[in-house]
Amino acid sequence: MTAAHPPPATGDYDTSHSTAVRRYNHTYGLVPPAVESLETQEARCLKQIARREKPIDKYLYLSGLRNTNVHLFYRLVTRHLKDMAPLIYTPTVGEACLEWSNNYVQPEGMYISYADRGHIASVVQNWPEPNVQITVVTDGSRILGLGDLGINGMGIPVGKLALYVACSGIRPEATLPLTLDLGTGNKEYREDPLYMGSRRDKVTAEEEAEFLDELMVALTEKWPGIVIQFEDFKNPFPALERYQGKYTCFNDDIQGTGAVILGGIVSAVRQSGTAVKDQRAVFFGAGSAGVGVAKQIVEYFMREGLTEDEARKCFWLVDTKGLVTNDRGDKLAEHKVYFSRDDNEGKQYKTLEEVVDHVQPTILMGLSTMGGAFTPDMLTKMAKWNDRPIIFPLSNPSSKSECTFEDAIKYTNGKCLFASGSPFDDLEYNGKILTPGQGNNMYVFPGIGLGTILSQATTITQTMIYASATSLSHSLLPNETSQGWLYPEIGRIRDVSVVVAMGVIRAAQKAGVDREQSIKGMGDEELEKWVRAKMYDPMEETERVEKEVKTFGMSNGVNGTAKAGRGSHL
Numbered sequence: 001m002t003a004a005h006p007p008p009a010t011g012d013y014d015t016s017h018s019t020a021v022r023r024y025n026h027t028y029g030l031v032p033p034a035v036e037s038l039e040t041q042e043a044r045c046l047k048q049i050a051r052r053e054k055p056i057d058k059y060l061y062l063s064g065l066r067n068t069n070v071h072l073f074y075r076l077v078t079r080h081l082k083d084m085a086p087l088i089y090t091p092t093v094g095e096a097c098l099e100w101s102n103n104y105v106q107p108e109g110m111y112i113s114y115a116d117r118g119h120i121a122s123v124v125q126n127w128p129e130p131n132v133q134i135t136v137v138t139d140g141s142r143i144l145g146l147g148d149l150g151i152n153g154m155g156i157p158v159g160k161l162a163l164y165v166a167c168s169g170i171r172p173e174a175t176l177p178l179t180l181d182l183g184t185g186n187k188e189y190r191e192d193p194l195y196m197g198s199r200r201d202k203v204t205a206e207e208e209a210e211f212l213d214e215l216m217v218a219l220t221e222k223w224p225g226i227v228i229q230f231e232d233f234k235n236p237f238p239a240l241e242r243y244q245g246k247y248t249c250f251n252d253d254i255q256g257t258g259a260v261i262l263g264g265i266v267s268a269v270r271q272s273g274t275a276v277k278d279q280r281a282v283f284f285g286a287g288s289a290g291v292g293v294a295k296q297i298v299e300y301f302m303r304e305g306l307t308e309d310e311a312r313k314c315f316w317l318v319d320t321k322g323l324v325t326n327d328r329g330d331k332l333a334e335h336k337v338y339f340s341r342d343d344n345e346g347k348q349y350k351t352l353e354e355v356v357d358h359v360q361p362t363i364l365m366g367l368s369t370m371g372g373a374f375t376p377d378m379l380t381k382m383a384k385w386n387d388r389p390i391i392f393p394l395s396n397p398s399s400k401s402e403c404t405f406e407d408a409i410k411y412t413n414g415k416c417l418f419a420s421g422s423p424f425d426d427l428e429y430n431g432k433i434l435t436p437g438q439g440n441n442m443y444v445f446p447g448i449g450l451g452t453i454l455s456q457a458t459t460i461t462q463t464m465i466y467a468s469a470t471s472l473s474h475s476l477l478p479n480e481t482s483q484g485w486l487y488p489e490i491g492r493i494r495d496v497s498v499v500v501a502m503g504v505i506r507a508a509q510k511a512g513v514d515r516e517q518s519i520k521g522m523g524d525e526e527l528e529k530w531v532r533a534k535m536y537d538p539m540e541e542t543e544r545v546e547k548e549v550k551t552f553g554m555s556n557g558v559n560g561t562a563k564a565g566r567g568s569h570l
């Protein structure tokens with residue numbers, strides 16, 4: 001009998017590993033003989049990506065890479081984030097979700113069905129990784145602006161967690177993409193023979209609540225301290241309310257988006273030249289993101305000296321029925337009530353156009369899922385009423401953006417302060433290259449997660465979320481600020497995540513929800529060093545494994561039974 005040894009993990013097939021590591025990991029002979037430099041590996045990957053024309057094919061290639069050579073995948077993504085983010089995240093992840101069941105090759109994460117209620121804990125036990133630190137969970141019911149995609153929404157937890165690893169250095173094996181199969185209202189999918197979820201209608205809100213209660217217990221019993229990020233639920237407010245003081249969790253669409261847009265608005269308001277008290281914000285979309293963003297900005301306006309009522313009155317929210325007012329005649333969803341207007345003098349404004357004309361806003365915010373809703377006429381008027389109109393079409397993916405960067409620039413004569421949810425290319429205007437901001441929660445959630453994990457926070461407080469926004473706004477470099485950018489260069493996102501994580505850690509300490517004792521007395525410089533040292537760096541992985549084998553290989557023999565390749569966790 002030969003001694004049993006664990007099967008190789010995906011990182012073990014890395015062609016950058018030396019012969020000694022391959023022998024140690026029992027992968028010798030299972031990969032081509034050349035021991036390759038990172039540059040050679042990268043050149044091959046870039047060549048393979050370049051020869052695929054469609055973004056979805058590039059996405060599928062990258063998924064394959066992640067599943068067969070995880071560290072190489074992250075080396076590529078971290079070194080080329082500006083080019084890779086649109087392929088592994090929005091907009092391409094939207095297409096990947098739409099076609100998830102058609103393109104299925106491997107699981108990518110965990111699926112838990114409504115039929116599993118009563119024994120969710122035993123399903124969770126099947127996840128092979130012992131040290132999960134963070135999960136992104138969706139029920140697939142509002143995937144980007146694409147509607148209810150059921151379990152095809154798995155692309156979102158997978159994509160968000162890939163950004164956690166690439167942007168804030170959580171180790172890949174410490175992440176759990178989780179999709180809840182609670183039925184779907186998507187009839188087309190239910191009737192599609194290739195759809196891989198349950199073919200039942202979506203469970204009721206009460207059934208979902210009961211299911212989530214059991215899930216939260218199961219997750220935290222298996223992995224105490226796990227950070228739970230709720231993502232792309234159609235109605236996420238009840239769960240946030242139920243769990244936010246009890247578990248280490250947050251809702252990315254309400255709170256992460258609120259924070260990232262607040263981070264950008266602080267600079268935009270400053271550059272607009274209009275005082276906070278004179279800002280008038282029309283929000284197209286009064287859902288989780290719209291209300292989440294508006295609430296964060298209210299808090300900012302209050303810190304700038306407005307009373308809560310004055311701050312609240314700076315917002316006009318528009319949904320499918322028009323301007324949200326007290327006397328509209330329908331029963332308002334609870335989350336809309338706070339912003340409902342009482343100064344419309346009985347008149348109802350049914351369309352965005354009417355509201356825009358009525359309010360003459362300084363800020364036009366789009367979180368509506370309605371691509372193209374900001375018309376040339378509205379954009380032109382925004383430029384007529386304001387020196388620097390703030391135009392944020394934030395819906396994802398690109399096809400749902402309320403306007404393009406090109407149109408915003410064209411119809412405001414280059415005057416607007418712009419950020420979109422999905423990326424747009426730079427463009428030349430009047431001989432100048434203009435760079436659009438990307439107001440996407442990807443600038444904050446990696447830092448929120450990292451800061452929460454590192455401080456071992458028991459809950460994620462509102463002050464931690466607010467700190468992520470202010471830290472983001474302080475993370476711009478002088479050359480970025482001087483060009484009028486609202487968000488930092490995307491390629492610097494690892495550094496930005498460190499700044500955000502530090503802000504979150506400090507806020508956790510201040511709120512008294514932190515448990516990591518060793519960093520309590522650290523100054524900022526020492527803390528930053530400590531945070532950076534805790535981050536997974538795919539560029540150092542080959543060397544780290546090499547060292548590990550040298551150390552442990554000596555005691556275990558070249559074909560030792562211990563396994564190299566798994567890093568120590570954060």
Ligand SMILES: NC(=O)C1=CN([C@@H]2O[C@H](COP(=O)(O)OP(=O)(O)OC[C@H]3O[C@@H](n4cnc5c(N)ncnc54)[C@H](OP(=O)(O)O)[C@@H]3O)[C@@H](O)[C@H]2O)C=CC1
Pocket residue numbers: 142143144145146234252253257260284285286287288289290318319320321366367368369370394395396397400420421422439440441442
């Ligand atoms: N940039 C970023 O980081 C983020 C962007 N988003 C994007 O924001 C969008 C909305 O997300 P979320 O708030 O969670 O979704 P919700 O479903 O919670 O909200 C959508 C809102 O838009 C309104 N709406 C939908 N269709 C129309 C229409 N035809 N006319 C007027 N209003 C309409 C809805 O009205 P009603 O209430 O009447 O149904 C609702 O208020 C998505 O595209 C998502 O991708 C979300 C999170 C982060």
Ligand SMILES: CC(=O)C(=O)O
Pocket residue numbers: 143144145232252253395396421440441442
């Ligand atoms: C970015 C994001 O979270 C969304 O569009 O839902």
Ligand SMILES: [Mg+2]
Pocket residue numbers: 144231232252253
């Ligand atoms: Mg989302």
